[in-house]
Amino acid sequence: MWLELFAQTVVTGVLVGLVMALASIGMTLIFGIMRIFNIASGDLVILGCYIVFWLNTIYSLDPILGFPVALVIGVVLGAGLYYFVIRRIARKVGLRSLLVLFGVSSVLQNSMLVAWEPLTRTVPVFYSNFDVGQIVIPGNKLLPSIVSVITTVLLLVVLKYTYFGRSIRATVSNWRAASLVGVDVDKIYFAGFTIGIGLTVLSGALVALVYPIEPYGGLPYTLYAFTIVILGTVGDPIGCLVAGLLIGLATSFTGSYWTQGMSPAVSYLILVLTFLLRPEGLFGKRR
Amino acid sequence: MYAEHLLKMNSLVICLAFSVVVGVIGFVSEAATTAYLYAMIELLILTYSLNLFTGFSGYINFGHVIFYGIGAYVVAVLAFNLAALLPTFLYVIAGAVFASLVAIAIGFPVLKLRGDYFAIATLGVNEAVRVIIINTRDLGESRGIAILGYIPTYDIRSLYAMLLATLFAVILITHFIYRSRLGYGLRAIKDDEDVAEAMGVDTRKYKILSYSIGAFFAGLAGGVVTLLYAYAFPDYFVIGRTIDMLVSMVLGGFGTIIGPLIGSVVYFVAKDALLIQFPFYHQVIFGIILMGLILFIPEGIVGLINRLLMKKGKKVRLE
Secondary structure (H helix, E strand, O other): OHHHHHHHHHHHHHHHHHHHHHHHHHHHHHHHHHOOOOOOHHHHHHHHHHHHHHHHHHHOOOHHHHHHHHHHHHHHHHHHHHHHHHHHHOOOOHHHHHHHHHHHHHHHHHHHHHHHOOOOEOOOOOOOOEEEOOEEEOHHHHHHHHHHHHHHHHHHHHHHHOHHHHHHHHHHHOHHHHHHOOOOHHHHHHHHHHHHHHHHHHHHHHHHHHOOEOOOOHHHHHHHHHHHHHHOOOOOHHHHHHHHHHHHHHHHHHHHHOOHHHHHHHHHHHHHHHHHHOOOOOOOOOO | OHHHHHHHOHHHHHHHHHHHHHHHHHHHOOHHHHHHHHHHHHHHHHHHHHHHHHHHHOOOOOOOHHHHHHHHHHHHHHHHHHOOOOOHHHHHHHHHHHHHHHHHHHHHHHOOOOHHHHHHHHHHHHHHHHHHHHOOHHHOHHHOEEOEOOEOOOOHHHHHHHHHHHHHHHHHHHHHHHHOHHHHHHHHHHHOHHHHHHOOOOHHHHHHHHHHHHHHHHHHHHHHHHHHHOEEOHHHHOHHHHHHHHHHHHHHOOOOOOHHHHHHHHHHHHHHHHHHHOOOOHHHHHHHHHHHHHHHOOOHHHHHHHHHHHHOOOOOOOO
């Protein structure tokens, strides 16, 4: 009996962790490139959730078709946000950008609350579950985690093998040097921010299948993403994937063996401990 | 020289005069006005208490509201267990002291962090405390602790007096710190922490000291407010109240003596009016205002006034 519970907990943790990882990849990209912490991340996740939910409710669209829609909306939103707001604070010290994005977060929260009522909603179970022995692999969690892994791999390929990806990596490691050798840093900022927001909203679309949706539910996702970004070393997508798995496992084990209510607290404590003990992350080098 | 010194006292005099006027109005008018001013003074105290740390040192604290919540819960727990054994103001002071002790305990590790990392860590600590309280049976879980009937509550005039006394204290302390070694040290940290440290400022001590002083006053405010509501519940820890404080502080001009006063009063009156006009959109409006402030006038109203004064060739500055 305890073996099944253990295995089930691991499965849930892995699947949820992979989904969480994608949200933090958006954030790590933005932080790596621009040194801006996207504190509105959780609210963008919620926006993604709602996109899938409404497409499903109104047009009874398969959630998987909602994913590209969410990505496109995220990219457009990111571009607008960059052009009107972020551009003006791009090279300023982080604290101003934190407060500005705090403002963005409260605008998003309130707009979603007014538009879509403070109800808790769920996307109905869409994909059938698999049984492996005694363990259930929920289809609603399996699909998003597969999409998350595929997206991450695509991003990695782009980062590694294209000129564009190389210039992003160059900007992450040193933007002055990058601009010296001819990288148009402003363009990279724009692209990085836009892609980052796009991925965040896309991850929200995935989360819609896993968790219930509330307009005010963004903050935990922001904090999960922060934790994963720091734990997985800033600017490193693979680190995000690994750290995402760890956080997913930690929350799911807390849920199974203690109480579900405490699992956010556990991951916040991991956040604070990471900051204190290993601020450079699991794979970072000590400076 | 003497005249200039007198003018420099201006900010403090304005703040104290304002508090006296508000205090008198609150005492002579009917209960509804008193309640309105009560909420305003609560915001004033909170903004000042945030200003003591974040304003002076430049460290953004997204988790300041936990000290307010801790003050509230300590008062509720004491009232629940001791009833009216001791005078209630002692419970409030106990709550504030406990809040500042917690601040020291949190500050020791967390204040090692800088800039963004500090801000995020405070957000994490805030949510962790809230989630832990919601899951603790002795603290009433999400229901909170009701203390109606355990101690004499709802006496708005005497609570108003308590709050006013706190306001005077926090303004005086702000003025005192502004001109003290601690204040100069904190401003040096705000400008450049490494340089400050190299110049011999004990940055660690200064940060923890101002962090816990700020927590003390936030705890006082929380305790007094619990006595009014006769209730402590997890919503004391919501981020919304931190937004109120941050926006007020930035609006007025942070790290100044008069800034929090101007900011809180303008914010409070505007928010109240907007809530009545647009009950559903005030958070959108304040989000946009916060963005606009940071983008276009990051130095706040006090900074604007000072810029005007400088243009006119006056030597006086608000502080």
